[in-house]
Amino acid sequence: MQKILNYINGEYVEPISKKWLDNYNPSNGEVYSQIANSNAEDIENAYQAAKVAFPKWSNTTIDERSRILLKIADLIDEKLVELAEAEAKDNGKPLSLALAVDIPRASANFRFFGNAITQFSSEAHESVGLNTMNFTLRQPLGVVGCISPWNLPLYLFTWKIAPAIAAGNTVVAKPSEVTPMTAFLLGEICSEAGLPKGVLNIVHGTGPSAGQAIVEHKNIKAISFTGGTKTGEHIARTAAPMFKKLSLELGGKNPNLIFADCNYEKMLEVTVRSSFANQGQICLCGSRIFVEKPIYKKFKKDFVEKVKQLKIGNPFDAETNIGALVSKSHLEKVESYIKIAEKEGGKILFGGNRVTVKDFENGYYLEPTIIEVSDDQCRVNQEEIFGPVVTIMPFETEEEALQMANSVKYGLSSTLWTSDLNRTMRISKKIEAGIVWVNTWLNRDLRTPFGGMKDSGVGREGGFEALRFFTEAKNVCIRYEG
Ligand SMILES: NC(=O)C1=CN([C@@H]2O[C@H](COP(=O)(O)OP(=O)(O)OC[C@H]3O[C@@H](n4cnc5c(N)ncnc54)[C@H](O)[C@@H]3O)[C@@H](O)[C@H]2O)C=CC1
Numbered sequence: 001m002q003k004i005l006n007y008i009n010g011e012y013v014e015p016i017s018k019k020w021l022d023n024y025n026p027s028n029g030e031v032y033s034q035i036a037n038s039n040a041e042d043i044e045n046a047y048q049a050a051k052v053a054f055p056k057w058s059n060t061t062i063d064e065r066s067r068i069l070l071k072i073a074d075l076i077d078e079k080l081v082e083l084a085e086a087e088a089k090d091n092g093k094p095l096s097l098a099l100a101v102d103i104p105r106a107s108a109n110f111r112f113f114g115n116a117i118t119q120f121s122s123e124a125h126e127s128v129g130l131n132t133m134n135f136t137l138r139q140p141l142g143v144v145g146c147i148s149p150w151n152l153p154l155y156l157f158t159w160k161i162a163p164a165i166a167a168g169n170t171v172v173a174k175p176s177e178v179t180p181m182t183a184f185l186l187g188e189i190c191s192e193a194g195l196p197k198g199v200l201n202i203v204h205g206t207g208p209s210a211g212q213a214i215v216e217h218k219n220i221k222a223i224s225f226t227g228g229t230k231t232g233e234h235i236a237r238t239a240a241p242m243f244k245k246l247s248l249e250l251g252g253k254n255p256n257l258i259f260a261d262c263n264y265e266k267m268l269e270v271t272v273r274s275s276f277a278n279q280g281q282i283c284l285c286g287s288r289i290f291v292e293k294p295i296y297k298k299f300k301k302d303f304v305e306k307v308k309q310l311k312i313g314n315p316f317d318a319e320t321n322i323g324a325l326v327s328k329s330h331l332e333k334v335e336s337y338i339k340i341a342e343k344e345g346g347k348i349l350f351g352g353n354r355v356t357v358k359d360f361e362n363g364y365y366l367e368p369t370i371i372e373v374s375d376d377q378c379r380v381n382q383e384e385i386f387g388p389v390v391t392i393m394p395f396e397t398e399e400e401a402l403q404m405a406n407s408v409k410y411g412l413s414s415t416l417w418t419s420d421l422n423r424t425m426r427i428s429k430k431i432e433a434g435i436v437w438v439n440t441w442l443n444r445d446l447r448t449p450f451g452g453m454k455d456s457g458v459g460r461e462g463g464f465e466a467l468r469f470f471t472e473a474k475n476v477c478i479r480y481e482g
């Protein structure tokens with residue numbers, strides 16, 4: 001059976017413990033590879049390789065760093081089909097989605113930061129009249145840690161690694177143990193692109209073992225993490241007393257506010273996507289849908305009709321819109337929320353059941369599920385489900401919609417459907433979310449700040465925000481004789 005090895009100092013190596021974890025194919029429930037079950041010793045080896053590589057890499061010219069990142073991007077593009085197939089098999093997502101979104105975005109991450117670093121600069125402040133000049137150095141931090149989740153595996157792994165190495169850091173990175181395959185394949189691509197040994201080290205294993213060892217490592221200077229809010233909290237508690245820099249991109253329970261004056265057809269089409277893309281396993285999915293009363297009945301009917309048409313099936317079938325959930329335990333977690341909804345008095349308008357797919361009977365398939373709720377404080381409306389489950393509810397006024405939108409502990413993204421510019425501005429200013437999409441969803445310009453408020457995280461990724469995170473600002477103040 002294929003072994004998913006660690007990539008340390010430019011070489012593929014077995015975990016020191018020689019222990020392995022099973023890697024499942026969610027589309028059929030079968031184990032198809034073995035993942036290195038790494039521990040603190042493997043992390044230490046990765047750290048040592050990164051430490052040795054740092055002095056040279058941090059002094060490598062910007063042009064050369066950029067050239068290598070752009071080469072990695074090109075190689076990802078060349079291997080689009082191989083990587084997309086690996087992602088679909090490992091994660092259960094439709095191959096069509098991996099081909100159109102996940103893998104192109106992974107190469108875009110390297111291309112974007114390969115270019116961005118050539119435009120990154122620091123500030124100078126002349127203290128006029130005082131014969132003093134200040135300038136700011138933006139220096140790489142050293143060895144940094146990147147920890148990523150299973151929902152958009154290569155997409156989010158590279159979203160962290162690319163800015164870290166572009167800025168001159170060296171990296172110890174851990175992908176999710178649930179979806180390690182494309183991160184494993186990335187090692188080979190980096191070697192082929194000429195990334196010097198030790199600049200990127202990829203260690204596989206569980207959160208409590210390999211992940212925790214990265215966070216606890218006393219010389220790893222910063223942690224960039226995407227994942228669940230509970231894990232983020234735990235990481236913050238561990239890292240804060242060590243004064244590590246932290247970027248935490250956590251969960252969401254994002255409101256989708258639909259006003260009667262919106263472009264109805266466009267809204268309907270995008271709302272199906274923002275509800276169920278990637279089986280609803282994107283932290284940006286609009287899982288709470290609030291609809292203005294005059295169009296509520298019509299929306300309810302049309303939305304159910306459209307969702308009924310989605311094809312659930314084998315991720316490799318070109319017709320499939322909804323693939324398998326990522327794991328059996330995640331499927332069970334999502335199902336448990338459907339039961340909670342029923343207990344709470346929620347009305348299942350569509351879905352709620354497992355789906356048996358011919359020849360893939362043991363896969364983790366679930367119907368896209370629409371629940372009508374009457375109390376926005378119910379658990380299914382407050383807690384992150386992270387699956388193909390949305391709630392819908394009517395509202396009467398803008399104030400009520402805003403109040404319900406803000407009445408959760410999360411504050412990641414929000415979507416607003418309206419043609420009223422004044423309303424757009426009013427709500428955008430008052431909504432508690434790091435991202436506001438108006439008449440669109442998951443529309444990404446990689447230069448923009450990306451991240452959440454409240455329990456959705458700390459810090460911002462994207463653009464120069466990411467390059468600032470991965471550098472230390474040092475002010476140099478020079479007094480001269482005039
Ligand atoms: N971006 C997001 O918003 C995501 C949210 N989630 C949410 O989190 C819930 C749990 O999913 P999980 O797979 O358990 O996510 P998780 O937050 O446990 O996993 C994310 C990453 O963190 C690592 N990790 C776990 N414990 C760690 C620790 N103590 N120290 C360092 N790294 C650690 C994992 O190995 C993985 O690489 C999901 O049901 C979903 O609600 C999950 C994935 C992504």
Ligand SMILES: O=C(O)/C=C/C=C(\O)C(=O)O
Pocket residue numbers: 149151152156159226227249281282283284444450
């Ligand atoms: O950067 C993006 O475009 C999307 C990020 C999505 C997540 O962080 C997530 O789903 O976890």
